[in-house]
Amino acid sequence: MGVVVSKTVQSMVMIVVAALVLQMSFTDVHLRYVKADLQPYLVASGILLLLVGVVTLGYEMWQSLFVAEAKPSASDAACCGHSENGSGPRSAWLLVLPIAALVLIAPPTLGSYAASKSGTATSVAKQQNPRSIYPALPEGDVVPLSMLDYAARATFERGASLAGREVKLVGFISPREGGGVYLTRMMMMCCAADSRPIKVGMSGDVGKLKSDQWVEVRGQYVNKFDTDPANGEEIPYIKVSSLKRVEQPENPYDI
Amino acid sequence: MARQLDTHSCSTEEHDEPAATLAGPVRHVPRAREPLDDEESNTSGLASVLVFFIVLGSIVAFRKPLSGYLDSPDVQLWGTIFVSLVVQAIPFLALGVVVSAAIAVFVPPHFFHKVLPKRQALAVPVAGLAGVALPGCECGSVPIAGGLVRRGVAPGVAFTFLLAAPALNPVVLAATAVAFSGTPEMVVARAVASALAAMAMGWLWLGWGRPEWIKMPARANVDGAPKWLAFFATMRHDFISAGGFLVVGAVAAAFLKVVVPAQWLNVLADNPLLAVLAMAVLAVILSLCSEADAFVAASLSQFSLSSRLVFLVVGPMIDLKLFAMQVGTFGRSFAFRFGPATFVVAMAVSAAVGWVLL
Numbered sequence: 001m002g003v004v005v006s007k008t009v010q011s012m013v014m015i016v017v018a019a020l021v022l023q024m025s026f027t028d029v030h031l032r033y034v035k036a037d038l039q040p041y042l043v044a045s046g047i048l049l050l051l052v053g054v055v056t057l058g059y060e061m062w063q064s065l066f067v068a069e070a071k072p073s074a075s076d077a078a079c080c081g082h083s084e085n086g087s088g089p090r091s092a093w094l095l096v097l098p099i100a101a102l103v104l105i106a107p108p109t110l111g112s113y114a115a116s117k118s119g120t121a122t123s124v125a126k127q128q129n130p131r132s133i134y135p136a137l138p139e140g141d142v143v144p145l146s147m148l149d150y151a152a153r154a155t156f157e158r159g160a161s162l163a164g165r166e167v168k169l170v171g172f173i174s175p176r177e178g179g180g181v182y183l184t185r186m187m188m189m190c191c192a193a194d195s196r197p198i199k200v201g202m203s204g205d206v207g208k209l210k211s212d213q214w215v216e217v218r219g220q221y222v223n224k225f226d227t228d229p230a231n232g233e234e235i236p237y238i239k240v241s242s243l244k245r246v247e248q249p250e251n252p253y254d255i
Numbered sequence: 256m257a258r259q260l261d262t263h264s265c266s267t268e269e270h271d272e273p274a275a276t277l278a279g280p281v282r283h284v285p286r287a288r289e290p291l292d293d294e295e296s297n298t299s300g301l302a303s304v305l306v307f308f309i310v311l312g313s314i315v316a317f318r319k320p321l322s323g324y325l326d327s328p329d330v331q332l333w334g335t336i337f338v339s340l341v342v343q344a345i346p347f348l349a350l351g352v353v354v355s356a357a358i359a360v361f362v363p364p365h366f367f368h369k370v371l372p373k374r375q376a377l378a379v380p381v382a383g384l385a386g387v388a389l390p391g392c393e394c395g396s397v398p399i400a401g402g403l404v405r406r407g408v409a410p411g412v413a414f415t416f417l418l419a420a421p422a423l424n425p426v427v428l429a430a431t432a433v434a435f436s437g438t439p440e441m442v443v444a445r446a447v448a449s450a451l452a453a454m455a456m457g458w459l460w461l462g463w464g465r466p467e468w469i470k471m472p473a474r475a476n477v478d479g480a481p482k483w484l485a486f487f488a489t490m491r492h493d494f495i496s497a498g499g500f501l502v503v504g505a506v507a508a509a510f511l512k513v514v515v516p517a518q519w520l521n522v523l524a525d526n527p528l529l530a531v532l533a534m535a536v537l538a539v540i541l542s543l544c545s546e547a548d549a550f551v552a553a554s555l556s557q558f559s560l561s562s563r564l565v566f567l568v569v570g571p572m573i574d575l576k577l578f579a580m581q582v583g584t585f586g587r588s589f590a591f592r593f594g595p596a597t598f599v600v601a602m603a604v605s606a607a608v609g610w611v612l613l
Contacts, residue, residue, distance in 0.1 A: 045345050090499075098341045104321055123553070129436070189430075
């Protein structure tokens, strides 16, 4: 007893997990943990798991309430002759852990702490575009760019396609080793476990900014670079012309 | 007594014939767990429902009082990584569980004997090729391989599928092509090395593997029950057992992500041999989805292409969450032999392929 998991609990665990997955994907909480593209698959698997949990639970309750006198089937008798509510995989209890983590910790979007623990990942762009040929920026007074796009243009072509243009970046503040701050955004492929930061330094007067504050920065390329102590990659700078505090965007991860 | 969806296997019968896993279609497979106390199962069933509600209730009740203790950055980072690993795996796990239940319920017992080559050594490459058709990552392939073994596919053949499917499917290769669009030979090298390593493991198992190492937990006895019911019961069983162990792997992977500093990698990048070992270990620790690992490999710019190939080949074949899921699906004595062997073979094969191709 105790460690034994009845079938009923297995179905209940499935129902709770499915409900949390569905709730998460309809309230956009899933955007903290996984890529937005995954939403339809989360919904589909949530519905499936809910269905499996409800059907198996309903069938077994119906059986034990109304068919309690039925003779055990031949295979039951031949086998071990025991009754309903047999145990199944005890690992059902383990699935309580993510439920607990989700409710008790309510883990947030990865922020400055995670960013400061790993090195900037601008080289992702270099791998995709080894000759570093970038298209010209679109027309307009201010060009919104992803952090990766800005960092790649700044680092690998020394700002050639950025020259004289005003760009707009959105990110959060993370601490710089040895004082100061970086404008940062986490980039995610599949889930938060594979996310890596893109860091950009800010030159000019940006005032006092707290870690994890989201900001929108306008500015121009400046020929200045740091070396990220975590992995030795270059961190480019932007010369800030204006900065304003903003709310965390709906999708907090960069591309 | 009511009819139940799931029955315990008859332990006496099965322990006499452990070789049943290799021969023909198997209904029962030896169990890892000790027999349960049958007399108590009724009360314990009720008790565990009660425990479950108490646990859920306390989680909700302690939410406020505990929040002050759980807001340290390390705990929060652990939580985000842990929850995201689990959430991301759920759709793929659901897909794997559906396929595995369909194999158990709708595929005729002799089907795989008819379609697979009679000689198991030839069935291994066929299984490797079949892996190309599963559009998912590794979380789904574990329950499917379990379903194949239960349906009488020779374990060595099923394991080739298990190892090949996560790395060889078109979705993963396309993601690799995008992440390494500057070096397309990486895609070829990944496909070749993954296929070779998966087949090598299959043949190794055919030569030296012992059926008694595999101890699969008893699963739904689907004989007699209506098919739809058996289908649902099998899905529940597979989801709970694979999912529960996935959680263990995710807990460990998230913990290591928090405590191991990123800088340790820099020290190893310059020595080619250490770099290969470091990338293999990193792949095991990070437990990434095979659809995302190419992107992380692309960002590990301080490492050579061949050592990053090792990262891409080892990760989908063995990592913390896969190892935990294999313990849950095939038993401990299997996983503790198969896991390390996979690690060594995948590392050696990918290092050799990288040396030739990259």
